[in-house]
Amino acid sequence: MSDYAFLYDSSLSQYELSDSHPFKPIRLELTRSLLHMLGILDSKHEVEPEPISEAELLKVHDKSYVDMVKAVSRGEKLNEAYGFGLGTGDNPIFSHMHTAIMGVCSATTTAVELVASGQKQRAINLSGGLHHAHKKQASGFCVYNDLAVGIERAVEKYGMRVAYLDIDAHHGDGVQWLFYDCAEVMTISLHESGRYLFPGTGHTYETGKEAGRGMSVNLPLEPFTEGESYLEGFEAIVPEVLRFFKPDLIVLQAGADMHRFDPLADLALDISAMHKSYQRVSELADELCEGRLVATGGGGYDPYRTVPRAWAGLWAALSRQDLAADIPQGWLESWQEQSPVELPLTIPDNLKTWKPIPRRAEIESHNRSVAKRLMNTLTPIWKEL
Numbered sequence: 021m022s023d024y025a026f027l028y029d030s031s032l033s034q035y036e037l038s039d040s041h042p043f044k045p046i047r048l049e050l051t052r053s054l055l056h057m058l059g060i061l062d063s064k065h066e067v068e069p070e071p072i073s074e075a076e077l078l079k080v081h082d083k084s085y086v087d088m089v090k091a092v093s094r095g096e097k098l099n100e101a102y103g104f105g106l107g108t109g110d111n112p113i114f115s116h117m118h119t120a121i122m123g124v125c126s127a128t129t130t131a132v133e134l135v136a137s138g139q140k141q142r143a144i145n146l147s148g149g150l151h152h153a154h155k156k157q158a159s160g161f162c163v164y165n166d167l168a169v170g171i172e173r174a175v176e177k178y179g180m181r182v183a184y185l186d187i188d189a190h191h192g193d194g195v196q197w198l199f200y201d202c203a204e205v206m207t208i209s210l211h212e213s214g215r216y217l218f219p220g221t222g223h224t225y226e227t228g229k230e231a232g233r234g235m236s237v238n239l240p241l242e243p244f245t246e247g248e249s250y251l252e253g254f255e256a257i258v259p260e261v262l263r264f265f266k267p268d269l270i271v272l273q274a275g276a277d278m279h280r281f282d283p284l285a286d287l288a289l290d291i292s293a294m295h296k297s298y299q300r301v302s303e304l305a306d307e308l309c310e311g312r313l314v315a316t317g318g319g320g321y322d323p324y325r326t327v328p329r330a331w332a333g334l335w336a337a338l339s340r341q342d343l344a345a346d347i348p349q350g351w352l353e354s355w356q357e358q359s360p361v362e363l364p365l366t367i368p369d370n371l372k373t374w375k376p377i378p379r380r381a382e383i384e385s386h387n388r389s390v391a392k393r394l395m396n397t398l399t400p401i402w403k404e405l
């Protein structure tokens with residue numbers, strides 16, 4: 021028996037929005053096969069998701085919305101769906117949509133259940149992380165919010181205080197708004213500033229309301245932020261916020277679209293910086309909540325070259341294993357032919373081949389002042405609590 025669970029079921033890769041859509045479930049197979057060939061994942065880690073009930077989904081989503089998703093999944097009510105964000109370019113309708121995304125919600129909720137109940141110390145669902153889905157609105161490739169459904173399980177069934185940390189390049193708006201007035205859930209998001217990137221929110225002044233006042237934290241970063249500045253911002257905010265909140269469980273949304281190669285966002289991290297951020301989350305879970313950590317995937321639109329290398333480090337950090345630097349030859353042979361780009365030979369990026377980012381000092385200093393402003397905004401609110 022391992023202390024670490026990797027949620028897996030072949031149906032989880034059915035979340036294919038359309039052939040031409042940038043959200044590519046093949047990322048899951050690419051990552052899983054890399055982990056197997058690296059020798060850090062095997063059958064003792066893999067756990068099948070337990071299905072959740074519709075009642076559990078309805079704790080997060082409005083019934084009218086769930087009914088609409090079910091109807092369009094059967095090919096009905098297509099004309100009315102647009103008002104719910106369904107049938108758009110970002111959120112095309114596909115058959116079995118309801119069932120497929122319920123599967124993702126079940127996997128994230130199972131991950132939470134395993135950790136909250138003490139059966140596992142840590143668990144990961146790489147098919148999860150659909151952080152843009154709202155109460156009754158699909159958005160940004162996300163239909164149901166698996167993260168919120170899982171967090172509700174920990175809060176309601178186990179009475180836990182949950183820190184939700186979102187390091188995807190995009191603001192974790194869906195999760196933030198769903199828990200905006202909730203004292204038991206702290207949401208923290210580091211992302212490319214909404215002034216430049218979807219969904220346009222995630223400003224420092226979004227700090228929560230009513231019982232949730234001071235429980236929403238946003239660090240918007242400049243486009244082209246590199247690893248060093250990112251990690252500086254992370255250190256300036258995340259440890260202090262988590263130590264203030266004292267979580268029983270950390271839920272990490274680990275979208276991999278902050279990498280420089282990602283085509284949909286403009287942050288410029290390298291793989292090693294991403295791995296350091298995962299390692300820090302692991303350390304903070306050890307410091308603050310007896311190691312309890314649930315992680316999901318999220319964005320990541322360079323599916324062959326970047327996402328598997330990023331998430332190999334995520335699983336290694338979560339399961340406390342070392343990660344080799346070289347990518348196994350067998351993995352390259354399996355995937356190079358179908359990859360649209362040349363696959364790298366090592367897990368860390370070859371930074372020597374990267375051109376320097378212009379305005380680096382300006383970007384760093386801007387990020388530093390935003391982090392300072394954020395703490396200056398939060399500290400007085402916390403003092404009143």
Ligand SMILES: [Zn+2]
Nearest residue numbers: 188189190319
């Ligand atoms: Zn994203």
